[in-house]
Amino acid sequence: MKLNQVLNHTNQVERSKFVNCIDKLCQDSKDDPELAKRLDMIDGQLKSASGNEITQLFTLIKKLFRKHIQEQIAIGGPQVSLLINILSRDGNCIATVPWIETLYSKEYKIIDELSSQLINAIDENESVDFERLSRLKIYRDCMSTAFKNDLKSNRTAKISEDERSILNTLADRLGLSREEIHAIEHAIDPIPELGIDEALEYLRENGIILINRRRAEIMIADEIVETLHDVFGKELHDKYTLRILRALSDSELSNILKNHGHKFRGVDRQEKIALIVHSGLSIRTVLAIDIHADDATQNQRKDRIKQLIEDMDLNIQRIGTRLQDRIDVLINYLRNTEEDEFNILSVSGYKELLDGLSKATPNVIERIRADFEVENKETLDPERLKALSITPLDILYLYSNDEVKTIRNDMALPKRGNPRTQIIESFASANDKLIENYHLLARRDLQGLFAAGIEIKEADIGLKFEEATRSILEQLGMNVDEDLRKDINTAKDKADIIVSLENDDVIIGEAKSFKNGQFSKYSSTSRQVKSYVKRCENNGHRVAQVLIVAPEFSADFIDAADMDTEINISLLEAHGLQKILSAFKQRRNPNFSPKLLTKGGLLKADLISKSI
Template sequence: MKLEKILDKLGSIEKNSFIKIIDNIISKSPKNAKQIDRILSSSDKGLKSVDNQNISKIFALTEMEFQDHIKSEFQEITSQLDILIDIIIRDGNCIMKQDWLSRLYDTEVKHLKSKIKSLNADFENDKSELSNFRKRDYKIYKSCLKTAYHNDIENNRDAKITSDELSIMITLSEQLGLSQEEVKLINYSILPIKKIDIQDIIKGLKNIGVIFYSNKENTIYVADEMVRMLRGVRKKEVAEKFYRRTLKLLREPIINQIGREHNIDRKLSYSQKIEEIIKEGVSFTSLLLEHIYKQGSTLTERKKTLNELCEKGLNIPNLKGSTLDDKIQSLIHHFENVERDEKVGISLDGFDKMLTELNISLPKLNKDIREQFELQDEYVLKADFLLDYNIKPRDILDLINKSDLTKFIKENGIKQRGDDILNILEHYKDVENLFLENFENVAYRNLNLLKDNGITIKESELGIKFEELTKTILHSIGFNVDETLKNSLNTKKDMMDILLNLGNKEIIIVECKTSKEKGYNKFSTVSRQLKSYQNLALKNELRIVKILLIAPEFSDDFVTDCEMDTEMNLSLITASTLSNIADAFKSSKYNEFPHVLFRDIVINEDRILKALSK
């Protein structure tokens, strides 16, 4: 769930710790201080009075400093911050009830204690599968950590790892090729794990600003933006779902090779070994630099293997970069963009339909998804629910094995030639709803964004399409879009776009305008057009309740000219506002939109949304 959406759900007290940390960062003149000041200049009372959208923007501008603040917290070695952060950044753990976090924490502690016991046994056992080379790496790291920890005790100080010591230990672990899990096991073999009470865990995470806690809902929220930042703190370059997507393209001998290097049980199944590699926190970069290639591969062969993996497996053509490092960074950057992107790839209705039909074909899928993403709810195959957890259609399909995908495709009449997952996504695209979800992009005539969202349309068709979509939206909020009456009034010279028939000879005239330019600014032209429609209606003894002009946005000059006009009862409404009103209307008590709410010069979205929610 996005930070802004979480902030909208919470009260001021529940946001207080987070706001205090950002306020403290701002007071120390961060890198983007000038941009932050421009946002704060609109408020006289400081950060607390800034709206949630701008708080999200300020967080983005202070992300680097916020990350440094979190890193400094790792010096408090009894906080178990590495364990807790690794739990909350897993896919599916961004929204949790208190008891669910408690259960995940208990499970993690038991799992770590068991693995520490096994690791210690491997140290002592000459016949263990752990190679002498790997034992040497573990012993080097363990000895250095022991010194860093115990030198404080010997000097009669509180035991802690200083920031300098921590940076050295991180560098050492990277040079030894240790995974996050291996580092954790060695750390907690020196500093035994003491279970922390769940209330203290929540308080601690809330105080350092990484979670929000709603007392009313007894729910923990971790913003998508915070998850990405915390992954950076933990040196995890990509989300688990992208890591899994990449690993599933590798042959089992390669997976076994990675498993051997990180002490993963080779008796596990192929899928279990993949999950263990992800849990181990093996660096994605080192995986693609070293681990996925045949022994003795040349640099040219490695580049070719990586290119094939991206082009044929991940459907990413023309991976940028001349060196292997550059190509890997390009892939990481690609996954970051996909994750930040709010596009679903198919419409919400299409996503829901896909989930419903998956549940029929594969009855165990709901249980599998719950377990994979550690979700608490019983039934999770719902589009809105999954999107709150940033789980998209592709992420679901990636978890289904090949034979089950084939079964689903055959049972639902989906194209069988080519890539199975892409064929399924295309089948459930639901173009009409996809257009509605891209209503604002159509208004802005943004062909590139429409193409990125899976919509193909000629630029010459955008004006007509915007009009059609506006009719659909107005119809969905209960208006009578009367084509018959409109056609009877229109002449060859004067042709209004949309007419809403309110009955009793009362109408609303709607005009639709698309524009590439920022700020629609053609009042003189459009006012002549609207006045001619007004005269047409009045000649036919119709009462015009309102004239609505819908465009992507309006310039200040346009709004001023509109305010000065005394001949028309004209209101301006942006495409995004109309779209948001339609969304709010779905859950309101009204069967027909109360048009009296259209009374501003520029329609006030917040006021209307509040009115609909009552």
């Protein structure tokens, strides 16, 4: 979940520690002219600043925040480091306190057991070669020295920020995994087995996490997760590492496990992949060294990375000539792909993908919960998955290559090409067909929809019209905020669409499909939207406009909307919205602003289309 959304999901008290942290860092960087300008815009009052304004300030002080985090991790000790490792994993950016306690207990047992195994193996090792156990012994001795240095000066033993950064570099050069690092540190500075409340409060005090007290829910923003990964030297999210591993051969997976002391004989492919992902190995080390034979030449290693990029079906034009260049290109491509991946399917297309995969074994929801460590009581719909930063492609990569081919075949898709891409495109095509026939959905023309090859129940037309409207607004580049809509909606009042603008402003959208003639139910519609406006304002948002989309409007409806003094209403006919999207797609550099939909009254789609 993006920082702006996290701030919108917390009240002033809950975000106060994060705001205090940002305020302090801003005061330390007053000489920055851009930062000073931003602070002047809010008169230096961060407590009353909007989520958008705080996010802009955070972007400007990101380097200072990274240094702040680095310092606090060093002071916080091993329990804080372990908690950060859990919270910054894919799927854990929003989780209840009891669930994090469960994950912590599970992780503690793994680390405690591994720690005993490693220390025994290191102490029993008599080899003088520079092999794995010798490298682990070097790291253990260096960590022990760093930890006990303070005792010489009669101070509390701990690892300082500077010592931590040196140890991180050493671990990277020795090719150690995050799991091994935690296990060795546990042997030197034991991690407490119970009680994480104090550590969570420490993270909250230092602006790393926010806690929604009402829901007992911990939230950590995507931007902060990226900073934590940077501090710990983690170049890729585990979900992207998984994609790379899926494209490797069995022998290459065995090579990785062998190089890091794991059992590989008699271990099936799925278990090999799970072991590698969980151990937290450096993906750069895996790609540069571990997957290759010891006697592989530099050219052979470069060719393998080139082949890997092709096997993963990545749209990369220039891959570079050096081995490290090719690894850089691959890593950077995956790091920057998340936003595009959310846009490859609309919310309705994403939902249909989940429905389609629910027939597979095991059930897709069970697989998401297991692999992304999502709590059982959590409802997993497209909105929640997006908040957890889980894209449609992430879900398809939870299935093995053989499983995903079976799913493709069951869907009767062509057998040539990348099966995951084919599955995504099939759901995207279904969504495109709905948008192409958007005017028929608006008029609830069931026969026309059947003639266009769209099989749909009449009872589902209204819902599909809402989803298609959201999809069109998303394609126009508008921020359709499903998280905010879910927060604001109640069992009685359910807004169809909420679009977030700058400075906590929003547009409330209503999509009204209507079968016969012109839509004329103004009194009931106005009561609906006014209740939504009230709920938005009670949640700290200013409603810039209400947008109502329908097939056509009666003259009385248009006049009543024009004369309503309580709210600002814009009306847009469905074929007009379709025309605006068509104009948007035809332009090489379209110039569309949500403000074009806030003029009030019946909007002129022809004029808006020309202005794009």
